[in-house]
Amino acid sequence: MLHHFPNIERAVINDVNEDLIDAYRTVQEEPDALIDALQQLEREYYGNPEEEFRQMHYQMVRELFNGRSASRANHTAYLIFLNRTCYNGLYRVNKDNQFNVPFGKHKNPRICNEANIRLVHEALQKVEIRLGDFDALSDLVTPNAFFYFDPPYKPISSTASFNAYSQNGFGDGDQERLKAFCDKLHKTGSRWMLSNSDPKNENPENHFFDELYGDFHIERVKARRVINSRGSNRGEISELLIRNYD
Structure with a gap:
């Protein structure tokens, strides 16, 4: 990204949301692991066309995300999956930091956008990412x-x-x-x-x-x-x- 703006000496991204910052760092450092995890989630989601199955799958991933015990790449994959399949792409947590947005009933959400992840990975190579x-x-x-x-x-x-x-x-x-x-x-x-x-x-x-x-x-x-x-x-x-x- 910075090579497109030669007068910029330094770029910093900062946010108080730890899940978001972890996602930036995953794309910056582990794009292959993230893409693999998203492709697996996508295959599972599209494995059954029934809405009831997809809603149950969504709820399972939401529980895994809220458990916050997965690897960083998998946790970020859960976050992106939820963003693509939840109600209106909304991000909302309660006071216990539990993501609680309901299922979105999207017909064909694009869960893994490999090309975009790789472009963002390249853009973040000279960016400092902070939490706070x-x-x-x-x-x-x-x-x-x-x-x-x-x-x-x-x-x-x-x-x-x-x-x-x-x-x-x-x-x-x-x-x-x-x-x-x-x-x-x-x-x-x-x-x-x-x-x-x-x-x-x-x-x-x-x-x-x-x-x-x-x-x-x-x-x-x-x-x-x-x-x-x-x-x-x-x-x-x-x-x-x-x-x-x-």
């Missing part, structure tokens, strides 16, 4: 650095917490901590961009982000939303892009 909170990135703060933040989105309705990204959650206090970190970056000359939900979709009087990031550039962009309990609420909605540069 954004507060642990202070060593990367320089005038020449660019940060992109994609935090767990602020819920915009009473049912939006369906999308719990991690067992500890990410509430308004964490959104404010992130804003303080962005202030720190701005003072040192680093550039940053942040994406988040737009609370005004549900309540035009909700000025949470407009007030929190009032000193920076806030742009509302259209994004397609496919996950909603009501079909009438699916489609294009507004999301936020916030940055500290023109």
